[in-house]
Amino acid sequence: MPRFTHAISFVEEVAPFVRLCWEMGWNEANGGNVSWRLPTDEITAILRRRFPNARQHPAVPLPQPQPTLDGEYFLVTGSGQFFRHALDHPDEVFGIVQIVDNGTAYRRVWGYVMGGSPTSEFATHLVGHAIRKRVSNGRERIVLHCHAPEFIALSFLVPLDSRALTMALWQKMPECIVIFPDGVRVVPPLLPGTVTIAEASAVELEKSRIISWSHHGIFASEENPERVFALVETIEKASAIHRKVLSAGGPQRGIGQDLLIELADHFSAMLVCEPAFLKDAG
Structure with a gap:
């Protein structure tokens, strides 16, 4: 840099x-x-x-x-x-x-x-800060909203469903479940900068540091600039891999649920939370 x-x-x-x-x-x-x-x-x-x-x-x-x-x-x-x-x-x-x-x-x-x-979008940022300050006991301090292209592309290719999107990303790189065990929570397409999108985002930010503003971009919260950049960087790379797999006709195999559970157990000390979507994920 x-x-x-x-x-x-x-x-x-x-x-x-x-x-x-x-x-x-x-x-x-x-x-x-x-x-x-x-x-x-x-x-x-x-x-x-x-x-x-x-x-x-x-x-x-x-x-x-x-x-x-x-x-x-x-x-x-x-x-x-x-x-x-x-x-x-x-x-x-x-x-x-x-x-x-x-x-x-x-x-x-x-x-x-x-x-x-x-x-x-400052009002939405403040909603996010208030929630994530409470949920993280003050650890999270920075919010980044960006238009990561591979991540946005997936919102046109996969269901607008938090579990489906999260599992698809977790199954593309072993690091994913370690870096974002809280998963990605999907907010439907809404007008940016409005109270409506702030309220919809607030619901999902209670559950995760990361939300998808469908067809618009990613909204992520973390401790400092380096950590929030790394969080988005990891999600964007997994999104690119998933998009390439889809363009090649879809996955023939992937990281299975048993290995995801093993990864979560092995790296449990590093996880910010329990992997929310791992239970009953088939």
């Missing part, structure tokens, strides 16, 4: 991964978005030290209040921003906002130097 430095360590860490998402073909033009729930004490100290005279911006109401995120800071890609500009124009591509007023609004504290604002 290119050497990149920035006054804010979190921007320095995430920007190369955002650029890499574009290089992988996951985030064309202004497609996709990232949000990172930052450690409060650390980002407060950085902002105070590096930007002591930063302007205080007015609060902007949120369409869905998130009281459990009140006071939290988020590093968020801006609406209309291109991932490929992350290293060249980080102060435009990224901004930092704080959730205020008991979770009913946000205020900008850094970035968006050209007058931008958080991604139009």
